[in-house]
Amino acid sequence: MTILVTGGAGFIGANFVLDWLAQADEPVINLDKLTYAGNLENLSRLEGDKRHIFVQGDIADSQLLERLLVEHKPRAILNFAAESHVDRSIHGPEEFIETNVVGTFRLLEAVRAYWKSLASDAQQAFRFLHVSTDEVYGSLxxxxxxxxxxxxxxPNSPYSASKAASDHLVRAYHHTYGLPVLTTNCSNNYGPYHFPEKLIPLMIVNALAGKALPVYGDGQQIRDWLYVKDHCSAIRRVLEAGAVGEVYNVGGWNEKPNLDIVHTVCSLLDELRPRADGELYNTQITYVTDRPGHDRRYAIDARKLERELGWKPAETFDSGIRKTVQWYLDNQGWVSNIQSGAYREWVEKNYAGRTA
Structure with missing residues (x-):
């Protein structure tokens, strides 16, 4: 038995692969394009592990998909592969359409052909699990x-619109072709291996570097925060027992304004790695012009997942954010290695011209 994970070198995908192989011996075929946020260093502890087979490639490559499916005969596909940063989608939406819409379509086509070739019992047991976002629902x-x-x-951004389109394709392939699909829509993830363009790792990295901590607008945009390892456990549970064709929302029951998140990170750093000059990290907070079309509030009702499949998050926000900050303090080498010229150029591009 084998599973195929797409996007398994990214933030959530890598955490899923690591957690999966820590709990089971079932091999993982890991397909990742290794764009800017895909990082094999996330999977370094699996080096030499025969249960992990990494393939660099694109979910839009139909020939590659066909070969992998025929060769490895996975019992399930878990689709994490996606462009996922709202700010990047505002600056360059085409890549989001290519990966999230066209890529998902070609993956579905390859999987449909493979699934149809299976024996009846294998068809019944097969699952295609599509990992999506709460941003498809808009703003509250x-x-x-x-x-x-x-x-x-x-959806209100090119990113969320492209994910909404992919969700609709997954639904259509179930209703039209009978493909046994599952969809999860998660809230904002945080935790180890998070690429530092997103709020929490950006604040940690900038704070330690003595840089400004840029807060969009008034900082009162509310998100529901989900520790990434809780998200991984939810996906495992949905894959194991989710009803075919169903959608499950995954949330952490942690609605908090962005500004509160920044202050929490600053307080933890004051405790765990105080500034050499004795000043508090929150003196580095800088308010900048908000991004276009910034959704005001997201909140996930995860009661269906708890009621039907018995899943609840294990981490509170207090426990999860402490683990996250400590991970970044303990893994400064990982941070340094991903802060390439391309990353610096992106940060400069995104925050240039935003008046304080």
Missing amino acids: AKDDPAFSESHQYE
């Missing part, structure tokens, strides 16, 4: 109920 007002699985799709 302060007092609106949290996103449920039946919430209307109202």
Whole structure:
């Protein structure tokens, strides 16, 4: 028995592969294009592990997909592969359409052909699990109920629109062709191996480097925060027992404004790695112009996943964020290695011209 993971060198995908092989001996075929956020160093502890077979490639490469499926005969596909940063989608939406829409389409086509070739019992056992985001649902007002699985799709960025399109394709392949699919829509993840363009790792990295901590607008944009290892356990549970064709929202029950997150990170760094000059890290906070179309609030109602499959997050935000900050303090080499010229150029491009 084997599973195929796409995007398994990225933040969530790498954490999933590591957790999977820490708990089971079932081999993983790991397909990743290794774009800027895909990093084999995330998987360094698996070097020499015969259960992990890494293949560099694109989910839009139909011939490669066909070869991998025929050769390895996986019982399940888990699709983590995606362009996932809203700011990058604003600056360059085409890559998001190519990967998240065209790539998902070609993956589905390859998987459909493979699935149809299987014997009846193998077809019944097969699963295609598509990992998506709460951003497809749009933005909530302060007092609106949290996103449920039946919430209307109202994506507001090129990123979320491309993920919404991929979700619709997955649904269509189930209803039209009978492909046994599962979809998860998660809230904001945080934890080890998070590429430092996103809020929490950016704040940690900039704080330690003595740089400004840029907060968009008034910093009151609310997100539900989910520790990445809790997300991985939810995906394993959905793969194991989820009902075919169903959607499951995965959240951490941690709604917090961005500004509160930044202050929490600063306080933990004050405790764990105080500044040499004795000043507090929150003196580095700088308010900058908000990004276009910034959604005000996301909130996930994860009761279906708890009710039907018995899953709940193991980490509170307090425990998860402490583990995250400590991981970055303990892994400064990893941070240094990914801060390439391309990363620096991106940071400069995104924050240039944003008035304080």
